[in-house]
Amino acid sequence: MLRQKIRDLLPPAVRSRVKRAIAGVRGLGNFYERVYEMQAVTLPPDDSIGLGDFDRIGKVELALLLLEGVQPGDRVIDLGCGTGRLAVHLIPYLSSGRYLGIDISRTMLKEAVRRTAGIKSGCAVEWRHQRTSRFELPDASAEAICAFSVFTHMEAEDTYRYFRDSLRVVRPGGKLIFSCLPLSLEASRGIFLQQAELDLAQRWAGVRNVVTTEESMEALASMTGWKVLRWYRGDQPSVTIPGMPAPQALGQSTCVLQRPS
Ligand SMILES: C[S@@+](CC[C@H](N)C(=O)[O-])C[C@H]1O[C@@H](n2cnc3c(N)ncnc32)[C@H](O)[C@@H]1O
Structure with missing residues (x-):
């Protein structure tokens, strides 16, 4: 849900870049790589490794x-x-x-x-x-x-x-x-x-x-x-x-x- 909210806030040009990145991520063969890449391309860098200071x-x-x-x-x-x-x-x-x-x-x-x-x-x-x-x-x-x-x-x-x-x-x-x-x-x-x-x-x-x-x-x-x-x-x-x-x-x-x- 957080990911969806962040996507909605993005300007259309950025949103389509993110969409392309996600499509690339889906093709990755390693499970952990796929889920982490997905997180890395959809969340801001500070949050993509977990919440906290x-x-x-x-x-x-x-x-x-x-x-x-x-x-x-x-x-x-x-x-x-x-x-x-x-x-x-x-x-x-x-x-x-x-x-x-x-x-x-x-x-x-x-x-x-x-x-x-x-x-x-x-x-x-x-x-x-x-x-x-x-x-x-x-x-x-x-x-x-x-x-x-x-x-x-x-x-x-x-x-x-x-x-x-x-x-x-x-x-x-x-x-x-x-x-x-x-x-x-x-x-x-x-x-x-x-x-x-x-x-x-x-x-x-x-x-x-x-x-x-x-x-x-x-x-x-x-x-x-x-x-x-x-x-x-x-x-x-x-x-x-x-x-x-x-x-x-x-x-x-x-x-x-x-x-x-
Ligand atoms: C929650 S973050 C923690 C990042 C960092 N260690 C820190 O404390 O700030 C987990 C990180 O581990 C990476 N990671 C997860 N599984 C991994 C693996 N099998 N090999 C290398 N990196 C991995 C993720 O991509 C992610 O960047």
């Missing part, structure tokens, strides 16, 4: 990485980088490191590149469109992979595949830091109850929130060889952000995994 959420994501010891010289992969919500803060921080933004949606990636284009940083920046769970990257080539609000929208079997290849790409001792929506959060239970009112086809008519449990994510982590280090609950303010008076919470819970040495 774009700037605040990006800062909280960075603060979580810093709590986990990410250093300015590290090689960090931002899986599902979206429209650059984290990148605009992380690229300046990685002053002598490498940032690789990966996304399944070309439109999201394009917007992330545009938003970060003017940033002055010694960071080596790269962007990749990736459709599969196989990273075209050498073994042990990153200190950390982060995936904020990515496995939140995926079935467990797909999350498992990303966990598996992430372990290869991160160096021993390196980390996979991701957020998700465990049922222990009140917000997740609300989302679950909404989704429970829909039938399967409606639930997967677009990008959906897939709720989980800490136990389930931890099981996937151990099945793929990761060690679970800790969780930051999404409803507990655990990070302080310069310029913000009170500690902040992400909303989704964040799990930290480590590749055993």
Whole structure:
């Protein structure tokens, strides 16, 4: 409905461009790519990666990485980088490191590149469109992979595949830091109850929130060889952000995994 309202507000020339883009999107073979592209071409860039304060959420994501010891010289992969919500803060921080933004949606990636284009940083920046769970990257080539609000929208079997290849790409001792929506959060239970009112086809008519449990994510982590280090609950303010008076919470819970040495 929101998509329809936005379409109605568009001038006719823009509307026909959007229509053409949507027709192109329908031809895409990868399910997740299709639903994300559809979202990316129909919603404004700040909203296409989810509602909420774009700037605040990006800062909280960075603060979580810093709590986990990410250093300015590290090689960090931002899986599902979206429209650059984290990148605009992380690229300046990685002053002598490498940032690789990966996304399944070309439109999201394009917007992330545009938003970060003017940033002055010694960071080596790269962007990749990736459709599969196989990273075209050498073994042990990153200190950390982060995936904020990515496995939140995926079935467990797909999350498992990303966990598996992430372990290869991160160096021993390196980390996979991701957020998700465990049922222990009140917000997740609300989302679950909404989704429970829909039938399967409606639930997967677009990008959906897939709720989980800490136990389930931890099981996937151990099945793929990761060690679970800790969780930051999404409803507990655990990070302080310069310029913000009170500690902040992400909303989704964040799990930290480590590749055993
Ligand atoms: C909710 S947005 C979050 C964006 C970003 N991580 C952030 O927190 O601002 C999810 C992003 O993950 C991307 N994505 C979803 N599934 C993906 C996959 N299998 N591979 C790469 N990117 C994916 C989507 O295209 C979208 O840009």
